[in-house]
Amino acid sequence: MADTDWPGCGKSLKGVILDMCGVLYDSGEGGGVAIPGSIEAVKKLKASDLQLRFCTNETQLNREAFVDKLKRLGFDISVSEVFSPAPAAVAVLKERGFRPHLLVYDGLLPEFDSVDKTNPNCVVIGDAAEKFTYQNLNEAFRVLIGLEKPVLFSLGGGRYYKEGDGLALDVGAYMKALEYACDLKAEVVGKPSPTFFQSVLNDMGLQPHEALMIGDDLVNDVGGAQNCGMKGVQVRTGKYRPSDERHSTVTADGTVDDLAQAVDMILKQRH
Amino acid sequence: MADTDWPGCGKSLKGVILDMCGVLYDSGEGGGVAIPGSIEAVKKLKASDLQLRFCTNETQLNREAFVDKLKRLGFDISVSEVFSPAPAAVAVLKERGFRPHLLVYDGLLPEFDSVDKTNPNCVVIGDAAEKFTYQNLNEAFRVLIGLEKPVLFSLGGGRYYKEGDGLALDVGAYMKALEYACDLKAEVVGKPSPTFFQSVLNDMGLQPHEALMIGDDLVNDVGGAQNCGMKGVQVRTGKYRPSDERHSTVTADGTVDDLAQAVDMILKQRH
Numbered sequence: 001m002a003d004t005d006w007p008g009c010g011k012s013l014k015g016v017i018l019d020m021c022g023v024l025y026d027s028g029e030g031g032g033v034a035i036p037g038s039i040e041a042v043k044k045l046k047a048s049d050l051q052l053r054f055c056t057n058e059t060q061l062n063r064e065a066f067v068d069k070l071k072r073l074g075f076d077i078s079v080s081e082v083f084s085p086a087p088a089a090v091a092v093l094k095e096r097g098f099r100p101h102l103l104v105y106d107g108l109l110p111e112f113d114s115v116d117k118t119n120p121n122c123v124v125i126g127d128a129a130e131k132f133t134y135q136n137l138n139e140a141f142r143v144l145i146g147l148e149k150p151v152l153f154s155l156g157g158g159r160y161y162k163e164g165d166g167l168a169l170d171v172g173a174y175m176k177a178l179e180y181a182c183d184l185k186a187e188v189v190g191k192p193s194p195t196f197f198q199s200v201l202n203d204m205g206l207q208p209h210e211a212l213m214i215g216d217d218l219v220n221d222v223g224g225a226q227n228c229g230m231k232g233v234q235v236r237t238g239k240y241r242p243s244d245e246r247h248s249t250v251t252a253d254g255t256v257d258d259l260a261q262a263v264d265m266i267l268k269q270r271h
Numbered sequence: 272m273a274d275t276d277w278p279g280c281g282k283s284l285k286g287v288i289l290d291m292c293g294v295l296y297d298s299g300e301g302g303g304v305a306i307p308g309s310i311e312a313v314k315k316l317k318a319s320d321l322q323l324r325f326c327t328n329e330t331q332l333n334r335e336a337f338v339d340k341l342k343r344l345g346f347d348i349s350v351s352e353v354f355s356p357a358p359a360a361v362a363v364l365k366e367r368g369f370r371p372h373l374l375v376y377d378g379l380l381p382e383f384d385s386v387d388k389t390n391p392n393c394v395v396i397g398d399a400a401e402k403f404t405y406q407n408l409n410e411a412f413r414v415l416i417g418l419e420k421p422v423l424f425s426l427g428g429g430r431y432y433k434e435g436d437g438l439a440l441d442v443g444a445y446m447k448a449l450e451y452a453c454d455l456k457a458e459v460v461g462k463p464s465p466t467f468f469q470s471v472l473n474d475m476g477l478q479p480h481e482a483l484m485i486g487d488d489l490v491n492d493v494g495g496a497q498n499c500g501m502k503g504v505q506v507r508t509g510k511y512r513p514s515d516e517r518h519s520t521v522t523a524d525g526t527v528d529d530l531a532q533a534v535d536m537i538l539k540q541r542h
Contacts, residue, residue, distance in 0.1 A: 137444075145438055168409050169405075169448065173408075176451040
């Protein structure tokens with residue numbers, strides 16, 4: 001590969017943020033499978049002097065269940081290292097007095113246990129997957145269109161992801177459907193929202209130029225991180241497609257075959 | 272009502288184009304119900320010296336079955352007077368050598384009997400209603416994303432419509448979902464496509480300024496007709512909402528309570 005001189009991977013680098021699905025593992029039946037070399041790569045990062053956080057738009061499980069799943073796959077990860085949209089959304093809802101109608105996956109519902117959901121004055125959608133039925137979408141639409149000032153929160157804005165047998169539409173597609181039907185603009189909580197990336201940087205106590213994001217999603221991971229002043233590297237696993245390398249608006253600071261290669265290059269350049 | 276001086280409703284008017292759902296009838300169980308006064312209003316137009324055509328984005332039934340439904344509701348309408356997206360799409364597909372993957376309502380399938388659907392090189396979506404399942408949307412998405420140059424045709428671009436118990440998402444919302452996921456722009460066949468309106472004008476042998484469109488959809492009926500140089504009037508039935516009367520980009524040439532009132536005003540101004 002040609003990207004031997006990644007900017008931002010030298011001495012100034014102090015922290016790495018990893019996307020999870022498509023970088024650590026591929027989703028699918030039975031919790032998915034680890035991507036070869038990624039378990040070892042996480043170990044190497046943890047053994048280095050770099051800080052490490054995980055940043056996911058996963059919204060099918062609450063964080064506890066999600067981290068348990070990754071542990072079963074062999075990863076050394078704890079809940080406090082993982083940043084996901086649902087807890088961020090709960091904070092926003094409470095702060096601004098919103099009572100959500102939820103269109104999310106069943107596994108995510110516990111995250112919203114502490115939120116008042118009576119007489120909804122907004123809608124929150126996540127990657128509801130097979131719960132994105134015609135009926136459920138109409139129901140969410142009717143709540144929105146019935147509000148004086150419709151407000152839609154979307155847990156992430158992804159276009160699609162790899163799911164076992166192929167690609168599947170992600171929450172961003174359904175967000176666009178509701179935006180168009182209701183003539184509104186959704187508020188994205190999660191990647192690529194700058195607020196979301198900033199909360200991870202704050203947790204590490206780092207400036208944007210001291211951190212590197214590694215993801216398989218060119219627009220949401222790489223582009224989102226770059227918009228915050230971080231460097232962004234894309235892996236050729238997960239939802240990566242060759243056309244990403246000639247995208248019209250986003251150019252990764254580096255492109256590598258997988259996380260294992262990325263980590264080897266980062267650590268090699270630091271010595 | 273205040274719109275006593277509709278532009279374009281004087282002597283120069285030679286033809287009227289009527290939207291159907293929400294103007295003639297409200298959809299719902301058992302084929303829906305005629306909107307009060309609309310059967311008589313169609314009769315009056317037919318008895319006048321004005322030409323009359325019907326222009327619908329209905330894509331749940333083929334034209335024969337759709338016209339039969341309206342006849343059962345009491346309307347004097349024939350198939351040759353009705354313009355709908357499916358036949359227009361079939362013409363485009365054949366002309367340009369496209370073999371569609373169809374995501375349409377079962378009742379519409381007969382319209383595509385003559386079209387080669389093997390080894391699809393495009394996707395056609397209509398208002399598939401409860402066939403807009405998570406599985407079917409993913410299937411259409413996978414066909415598109417697997418094409419070297421993805422092409423999506425949408426039978427209409429409506430946001431939502433009134434369905435018995437409430438509002439339901441229309442094909443335009445699902446079109447936006449696929450557009451976003453595949454990073455493409457769909458080709459809309461049907462209202463508000465200028466090509467579609469022009470085909471109706473051609474059939475009447477009229478210039479745009481000689482024709483008036485009456486619909487319940489501000490953007491697709493009224494705005495679409497205005498973009499072609501016609502006048503557009505909105506009725507306060509069907510999917511009409513009070514906020515339409517202060518829309519940011521489309522202003523109807525007139526707004527009336529229903530078709531009966533529109534026809535009475537048109538005919539009165541001609542005498």
